[in-house]
Amino acid sequence: MNKYQTLMNVALTAMAPIVWGSTYIVTTELLPADLPLLASVIRALGAGLILLLFCKIRPSGIWWGKIAVLGMLNIGVFFYCLFAAAYYLPGGLAALVMSIQPLIVMGLGAIFFQNKLSVTHIVSAVVGVTGIGVLVLNSAVELNGWGVFIGLIGTCSMAMGILLTKHWGRPKGMSLLAFTGWQLTLGGLVLLPIALWHEDFPQTLTALNITGYAYLSLIGGVFGYFVWFRGIERLNPVTTSFLGFLSSVSACLLGYVFLGQSFTQLQLVGSVAIIVSVYVARPKPANNRAR
Template structure:
């Protein structure tokens, strides 16, 4: 009974992260200057990572320098770069639907890297989630761009690898320290790309500062701390299914804050997405996680 309660608590805590990520589009379009996606991504990750490093006061050691760079690239740098390319070249609905295949990729990678058995319920939950996201965000006039689709799929693969390897490479430090390492590495890797490909960001106004503070402190530091904590406690495929909550929150914010309408087909998509999350998480048996030897930070 206690293990079931802890598992449910871990799932709910982890779900906070993708739910908050669903607000990224609204905050970006409402508070930040347009046309600087890579710079914004860098400013979202790097200051948050450096701030957490100041708190934990611990740098990677040995193999963790390389692993932090790999995970920072997979979870942040490459993933965010591909995400923005996809978002610019595809309508939002198409981009979200392409990205929704990530849980299915995680299921396959978990089998390869973690030896996790492939469950029929997980496959059905992933397919149901993709269909639900499509109903939720696709429009009949949605155009397809090959480069945008490839970028969206590449971003999903990147995040899937990051999700699985984060579970496989559990370091002997706290989740706060692990989050600091990855955010800093991801932000540093984005610096040269942003400087080369984008113009200099204009002097920020109050709205820009508020938006960047939210994306950095809440949308990056807090959410990824919860996300990496969840990946250390629940199966990656179950955690990945929680990503379906992002388009739900994004659609709800569009309806509540931007005056967008909700059609019956979108409501059906809501129900299907929620059903897929329930199917993917409720069929998981709680797994006892051996406590890590955490050094003081």
């Protein structure tokens, strides 16, 4: 893979967390209040079913189990823990807990897949986590042990999902669109009974509500997860996990531009630290010169 291919793969994969960073503003401005699990089900299950309508390929044999596991790790368990952690913790602290994912990917990769640990990646992860802390935290943060625990479970779930997606690949003859669709569908089905148990379906939906749900399904779901899983196939798992840092930067910038939220010089420093950590952790293209 040459330098330009590597850059294009990183840039396209980065679009996923950048898009996911818009979830907060879409949820608060376009969706009915206090229905986060329903929104996650619509994003996952809606996007998955849309993809499967166009990709009528089913898993076979052991791949039913593998894709079900990937759907639970990447979508079902992760989404539930994401919203549960946000319930117990301020949004900034929840984001900070989730941001240690690159460190967990490196640790789990070394334990289960004999991946080599890189000092550069470890230092970059610490810089990125520090940057997110500066970007999203404030002095009024209150620590909740249960919320931190749930956040860590969700982070470990997504980290293992990234590693297994890379390790297993995808079924022979199954397109990436179908592979993405089945993970979203099965992960959404895991979330569906939980959402129905905890939340009530809104009595009426406005045009803005429908627009918000459509955005989450088509842009956040179909597009976001397609380029994310594509990136996992083409990039190192650690590099992919680092790109997740960009979600916090995206959320803060969108809040500043569209909602008039503050964006201080200290937050700017945090954003720069995050971008530097992602840049340092980027994959190094192979040397293709003839020997």
